[in-house]
Amino acid sequence: MAKLILAIDDDKLVHHIIEESLAGFCKIIHAKDGDEGLRLANKYNPDIILLDIEMPGKSGFEVCQTIKKNELTKDIPVMFLSSNIELADRVKGYSAGASDYIAKPFNAEELMARIKVLYEYRQQGIKLKYDVAHANKTAEMAMTESGDMGRIIRYVGQSYHANNFSSLSEYFLAFFTHLDLDVVVVFWYESRGIFYSQQSAVCPLEQELLEQHRHAQRFVDISSSTIINYPKISLLIKNMPVDDSAKFGHYKDLFPHILEITNEKVITIQNNENSYEQATQIGIVLEDIVKQLDSQGQEKNSIAKQLIEQLSELDSAIKVQKESDNICDLTPYFTKLDKTMQLFTSANSDLAFIKCQLKQISETRNGLLASLRSNDSEVVLQNTTENNDIELF
Known part of the structure; x- marks a missing residue:
């Protein structure tokens, strides 16, 4: 069912702008002053009322107060249309019973968005009743x-x-x-x-x-x-x-x-949420460290195997040299061993970094546990105090 909007304003141009802005979005009925607006509100019970503040006869504030005192119309959301944007004017509008306030001049997108919010607000109100x-x-x-x-x-x-x-x-x-x-x-x-x-x-x-x-x-x-x-x-x-x-x-x-x-x-709820978030982050970091350790373990095993093979090659070369009494160049063997040892050093550095990560995680974990123990102590104290107070009554 189409939304029904009642526009109350003494300015024909404003009525035209509202009609153009909301065309195809909702059905609109128009009133040129407060008295006509009150009569149409009672007759049609619109979904939303758009209300000008400064009008001949009854002002918008007076019209809004009358709407809110009437059992038939008090639940209709009222949006004031005004060129006054000061907070004092908005507070006065709220005191009169308005649900929203839009400053003139307004554009179609803003007006439509505000009406969607108010329409949802009224539907929620009807459901909640x-x-x-x-x-x-x-x-x-x-x-x-x-x-x-x-x-x-x-x-x-x-x-x-x-x-x-x-x-x-x-x-x-x-x-x-x-x-x-x-x-x-x-x-x-x-x-x-x-x-x-x-x-x-x-x-x-x-x-x-x-x-x-x-x-x-x-x-x-x-x-x-x-x-x-x-x-x-x-x-x-x-x-x-x-x-x-x-x-x-x-x-x-x-x-x-x-x-x-x-x-x-x-x-307390906020601290608990933060603690849960910290615990989640600790879990994620630990999973990452486990993966790093697994990767480092595989890498060190590979390097160790390579080192053993290179040492065996060097040993064989030395034996051959002794048996033949020929001097051969052992430099390539030592070069390979040197590169392999550099890989070991690098792997050890990576392990040192992982160890530093584990230390930081351990400190974070200890801080979280201390916080949780502190919260538990406060709860015990609170329960003790509550029980003592209840006995006094």
């Missing part, structure tokens, strides 16, 4: 303890068994379910971010906000949203209770505990 009931049930079973500290302790126990980001995210997001908070978490792994969301797919603007504020201060408040940053994890809470100062303050005191725990877990 069917899983929300099951996820909520699982989360309720996981959170049987009363009190926030009890839930944190349970999360510590659950996260201990997570050995990858997917399973860690499930436990992490389940922590927020009973609080009725819609959150997005990103694990900062090496040079990239791994994003997970609680109830829907992660839209492009959410990713952009988390990436833009990764190195900002610990708490970043954006309208009714809050970002909490740690070196290896950032959390976006999309519906912080800003109107309830007591709950708002309590959450800001509580959530750093679980983020600090998770930050250490991300470091």
